[in-house]
Amino acid sequence: MDITVSILYSLAVLSLLFCAYFFLGYRSQKKEWKQKVKQWFPEEERKSFISRWGDQFDKRESSRALRIKLQKANLKLLPSEYLGILVVGYLALFVLMNSIFSMPIELSLLLPFALLFISHYLLFYFRKNSYEVRFNEQLSEICRILGNAARSGLTINQGIDIVAREVASPAGDEFKKIANELKMGVTLDAALRSAQKKNSTRDFNLFIATLLIQKKTGGNLALTLDTMANTFEDRKVLNQIIKTMTSEQKYISFIVPALPIFLLLVMNNVIDGFIDPLWSGFGLVILTLFLGAIILSFILIRKITNIKV
Structure with a gap:
């Protein structure tokens, strides 16, 4: 009798565990289907007239x-x-x-x-050129990924698909478009030329030319991409050093023009009619020289700190 009770108890516990397992699986599958349905048939949200106008x-x-x-x-x-x-x-x-x-x-x-x-x-x-600068800063990472893909025996198209999944924006978004075009049957040359219209810098042109030449002539693509990645990384480090060394002067280029204008407005608030003489005949000449000197100082400081490598 005790053995029968034990067997029935064990079967009941086992049945409970199976039911719980299938119930949790059903809930998980139901949740996934709900998410797919929302993606396929998104619900129309109510918007204000400002949002609709926008x-x-x-x-x-x-x-x-x-x-x-x-x-x-x-x-x-x-x-x-x-x-x-x-x-x-x-x-x-x-x-x-x-x-x-x-x-x-x-x-x-x-x-x-x-x-x-x-x-x-x-x-x-x-x-x-901010978009192009951020894009070019990711070229070294892209070259590393494509080089590893080539070393593993993958094609350039497969490597581009990996880049589209692994690299962040903005380069990741552009390579997703390239990967989608390649899947739709667009040639590699046409897909890369399309991306080149948005980013026509020297670094990206070199990157595209390397891929296309290697695809046509063959050779050690992994070694070429590794060398290119090292070049891009060295250039990025050099640009960062220059940016750090000239950051103070760049901030000064904004402070120098803004400070006299701010002081002029403050004095006008403290002393009534402080800027009224500026609208007279001689005052307009002084105002013109004042604004010209501010603009000239801004341009000169920016030109001095604009170092390209």
Whole structure:
């Protein structure tokens, strides 16, 4: 009798464990299917009229040029988001000029617009190659991965697929596009030439030329890529040293023009009518010389610290 009870008890416990196992497996499979269904049929979320207006603006052809600029500047912003930041910045500067620095209403309306226009120009001027710089900094890692893939007996296409999975943005995103084009039947030459349109720097051109020549003529691709990776790493270290040595001067190039303007606004807030003489005949000459000297000092400092290797 005791043996029968023990056997039944053991079977009951075993059945409970099997049920728990299959139940957990069912839950896990159900969760995976829910995630797939959400990816295939995403739910439409309610949006405000501002978000809908922003989506419509981003889809227009007129916003394409701004989108390309933002991408080259490596700014993770949509064109509508960038314009929204400019509008908010204009309102904040208007309140700052009119309420805190006691500027005339006409000047409070025009000066923020001029400052934002200059800031917009300088932002894209100094960051116009930011996307390419970050891309080129990852070329050494890409060469290492492709070299290891070639050493393991994989093809260039398979190595590019590994790069697309392993390398972070922005190079990872571009290599994902290349890998997808190769899977769709596009030739390696055409896929790389398409990527070259977005990044036409000397380093990337050398990288593409090496891959295409090695594919046509053969040779030790792994050794070539390792040598190229060492060259890119040495250049990256040298650029970082130069950037560190000139960082103080680059910050000074922004502080020197901003400090006199800030002091002028503070004095106008302390002393009523302090900047009124600047709008007279001789005052306009002094103001023009003052602004010209500020712009000239900024350009000279930036030129001195702009060292290319």
